[in-house]
Amino acid sequence: EPEVTQTPSHQVTQMGQEVILRCVPISNHLYFYWYRQILGQKVEFLVSFYNNEISEKSEIFDDQFSVERPDGSNFTLKIRSTKLEDSAMYFCAPLEGDTQYFGPGTRLTVL
Amino acid sequence: DQQVKQNSPSLSVQEGRISILNCDYTNSMFDHFLWYKKYPAEGPTFLISISSIKDKNEDGRFTVFLNKSAKHLSLHIVPSQPGDSAVYFCAASSNFGNEKLTFGTGTRLTIIP
Structure with a gap:
C-alpha cells in the first residue's frame, strides 16, 4: 500500500480566494485521482491524471479547477476562485495495481 | 444517477456476530468492485476488492x-469487532480498476460490545 500525504490537513479560506491542495505519493504512479466528499454525502470523483495529463474529469471539475504535477512527485489541485459549495474533504488517490489508495485528505472550509 | 447504491444507511451488530453489508449497482460496464472503510475526517481505507x-x-x-x-x-465481516465500527463504502469501476471509482452512499456499521 503506497504512503500518501496531503497538505494542508485543513485549509480555511474566504470565498473567491485561490487554494492549492497538495498530495505527495512516495512512489511514482502513472494513474492518479482526486475525489471530494461534501459533509454527509458520498465520495465523488473529480479528475483522473495519467502520465502527466488529465484523462477524465467530472462535471464538478469546471474551469475553476486545475491539476498539475509540477515537479514529478507532487500533485496539486488548484481551485482558482473558491465558492461556498467547494467546502469539502478533498482526497488524492494513486493507483497501485488495480486499487486506488486514498490519502488522509484536506478539509477545505470556504467562508 | 445512482449507479452504486447502498440501501442501508446504518447497521448495528453484536460483537462476535457476522456483519453483512450490501451494495447494488446498475452499470453493466463495472468490472471491479471495492470496499472501503472510513472514519470521520480521514481518507477511505481499502479493505478488499473483487473483479467480475x-x-x-x-x-x-x-x-x-x-x-x-x-x-x-x-x-x-466475521467475527465482528468493536474496531470495525465505521462507515463502509462500496465502490465500482470499469477497465479492471483503471477508471474512476463510483461510490455508494455508505453504511454506518456499529458493533455493540
Whole structure:
C-alpha cells in the first residue's frame, strides 16, 4: 500500500480566494485521482491524471479547477476562485495495481 | 444517477456476530468492485476488492461476494469487532480498476460490545 500525504490537513479560506491542495505519493504512479466528499454525502470523483495529463474529469471539475504535477512527485489541485459549495474533504488517490489508495485528505472550509 | 447504491444507511451488530453489508449497482460496464472503510475526517481505507471474473474473495475476517446476474455484492465481516465500527463504502469501476471509482452512499456499521 503506497504512503500518501496531503497538505494542508485543513485549509480555511474566504470565498473567491485561490487554494492549492497538495498530495505527495512516495512512489511514482502513472494513474492518479482526486475525489471530494461534501459533509454527509458520498465520495465523488473529480479528475483522473495519467502520465502527466488529465484523462477524465467530472462535471464538478469546471474551469475553476486545475491539476498539475509540477515537479514529478507532487500533485496539486488548484481551485482558482473558491465558492461556498467547494467546502469539502478533498482526497488524492494513486493507483497501485488495480486499487486506488486514498490519502488522509484536506478539509477545505470556504467562508 | 445512482449507479452504486447502498440501501442501508446504518447497521448495528453484536460483537462476535457476522456483519453483512450490501451494495447494488446498475452499470453493466463495472468490472471491479471495492470496499472501503472510513472514519470521520480521514481518507477511505481499502479493505478488499473483487473483479467480475470471480464471485468470491476472502481476506482474513473479510469476504466479498459478487452476484453479477443480480448486480449485487456484499461484504461479510466475521467475527465482528468493536474496531470495525465505521462507515463502509462500496465502490465500482470499469477497465479492471483503471477508471474512476463510483461510490455508494455508505453504511454506518456499529458493533455493540
